[in-house]
Amino acid sequence: MSNNGGHESDQARRLVKIELDEADAPRRSAEAEQERAIAIYDIIEDNLFDLPDHYGPFHLYLRLEGRHINFDIRGTDEKNLTQFFMALGPMRRVIRDYFTVCDTYYDAIRTKSP
Incomplete structure (x- = not known):
């Protein structure tokens, strides 16, 4: 029995690394890069991720x-555990709205007073 109050099993059910394959992605602004880094950090810091029949923690590669x-899920030893694909079509409007909000936000922080 562990003396860590059950945290050991919580650690096994976590994403501890997220990487985005952006080889073909257009260059983003420094602000956009910072926001992306913060979002990944926030997910890593507070997440719960479980993969049936596999013991974590896990690495997630998105491409x-x-x-x-493509969601490529691996163990910390980098062995591939599973992959699956999600179509972007159903999310097209949400993605477009997200970019509109981002553009408005970046424009506001560059041109408006606090």
């Missing part, structure tokens, strides 16, 4: 492939 996102 855009055509009109799909």
